[in-house]
Amino acid sequence: MHTSADAADGEAVRRFRAALAGGEEELLPADLVDRLLSGDNPLRVWREYRGLTIKALAEEAGVASSYLSQIETGKRAGTVETLSRLAAILRTTIDDLVQV
Numbered sequence: 009m010h011t012s013a014d015a016a017d018g019e020a021v022r023r024f025r026a027a028l029a030g031g032e033e034e035l036l037p038a039d040l041v042d043r044l045l046s047g048d049n050p051l052r053v054w055r056e057y058r059g060l061t062i063k064a065l066a067e068e069a070g071v072a073s074s075y076l077s078q079i080e081t082g083k084r085a086g087t088v089e090t091l092s093r094l095a096a097i098l099r100t101t102i103d104d105l106v107q108v
Contacts, residue, residue, distance in 0.1 A: 034099075051105050052080045054098045069093045082107075 043053045055065050062080070066073040071090055078084040086094070088102070095102045 047107075049080050049082065050107055051076075051086075051094065054100055054105065055080075058098050060098075065094065065097060068097050 037057075040053060040057050044050055055062070060068075062076050063073045066076040069076070069090065070093070075084065075086075075090075076094075079086040079090075086105075091102045091105055095105055098105070
């Protein structure tokens, strides 16, 4: 017997598959998720996942590589403007780059 919860779950799966096929969603490898959950700096994790060096990401974002390094090591927080540019380049959100 199917319940309304089953129907809602089925609809959620259908929407996710459509978003995935349309490039609006992305599947993440377990090692990336494990690194994020273990407390690794999210900016570093996303940068490495996207295959960028600190220098390349800094140049694309228009910031000094030393500033980017300080954000990755937790010595600086980074401005909202900088984090917004970094998130766009890394194809993620600011929320995904901020450690809580």
